[in-house]
Amino acid sequence: MGDGHTPGRSRQEDTLENEWETHRPAVFGVAYRLLGTLADAEDVTQDVWLRAAGADLSKVTDLRAWLVTVAARRSYDILRSARLRRETYVGPWLPEPLLTGPDASEPVLVDESVSSAMLLIMEELSPPERVAFVLHDVFGLQFARIAEVLDVAVPSARQLASRARRRVAKAKESAPQAPKAERDRVLATFRAAYESGDLAGLVRLLHPDAVYVTDGGGKIAAARKAIHGGERIAEVMVRVGRQQRPDAIDLIEVGGELALVFRRDGGVYSIDTLQVTDGLITAYRRVLNPEKLAHV
Structure with a gap:
């Protein structure tokens, strides 16, 4: 009786391929929320897939958290350089529209954090604050993982998320969105x-x-x-x-x-x-x- 393993492939390859489509919306989602552009988010998603395909995942107990962490680390690198590109952008910068609902070409994780208003609020955060806020408040990652992404101590990661949360709340209070x-x-x-x-x-x-x-x-x-x-x-x-x-x-x-x-x-x-x-x-x-x- 077969065990579902494809001959000529490792069990890790089978597991990753089977679970990738389940976790891909989260990988893309964290990249889009951090970067606000589809092209960069797609590039990050492809990078994460290649990284996962070449990594030893035998000791990874939470594949979703591992993939999201890798996506966040790559996005953080891009985000810091993107701040410089925005300074030379001609005219006002707005997030790239993300199609959702029946118009979406693929599954998208939808919540308040992908709205244009919220993305613009997060644009005002520093890159570390934005990463800490998105990873903790949106994706529920533990501060130990967030600290690894930001290369800071756990208390510092917690403080960054708290500061970002206060700034987001204040911005939302000043311009509340109707139902x-x-x-x-x-x-x-x-x-x-x-x-x-x-x-x-x-x-x-x-x-x-x-x-x-x-x-x-x-x-x-x-x-x-x-x-x-x-x-x-x-x-x-x-x-x-x-x-x-x-x-x-x-x-x-x-x-x-x-x-x-x-x-x-x-x-x-x-x-x-x-x-x-x-x-x-x-x-x-x-x-x-x-x-x-x-x-x-």
Whole structure:
């Protein structure tokens, strides 16, 4: 009677291959949460697979934790260099949209930490704080493993996570996100007003102190600085809508939340996410950089 072992392959190879698809979403998930870009997250995921395939896993008792730790260590290296690249990025930087729900091409671990708003909050953390927060608060890793990734003592890893948690909580308190049903309602109403060029309707939906951020990355025409003020934003949106004339504005799930995808000339022109507080849009974020939309 067979034992499920494939002739010509080691039992480790069989075990890794069988379990890889189960753990791959966690490996990709930690990399995306730390880096905010799909290309880097995919590269890290591939690196982890190659590392695992060539490692002796016979003494590994928790394969998921081992894989996530390797992914975090590689992501941490990239994250530190990415901070320098962001300084030379043209215009505002926004996270690369992560398709979730029925639009996702593969299983994705979805929670609040993959939303654009949360990724931008984590962008304000130092690299060690971000790693400690994601590994402990999102993935539940023990501080001993986190300390290994960061090359610090366990108490220091604990302190980093605690400091990051306080900073995240403070940022969320200053700009609380409305419940899903309310966000979806505001999004649908906004879409109708935008399509009809209803300036007054857009002004009613935008908070007087709202902020509008566009990420073109120097690849496409986009505002190099954030635009502030509900009326000013509405005027810009109406003008841009008349100039660009999208073929369609559809709903799509990004980072676990509904977003708008603007299509033109047979391709995706932008993906827009909204932050809603008390029924009003407080932040409108538009990703225009074609390199960040190629996967859609």
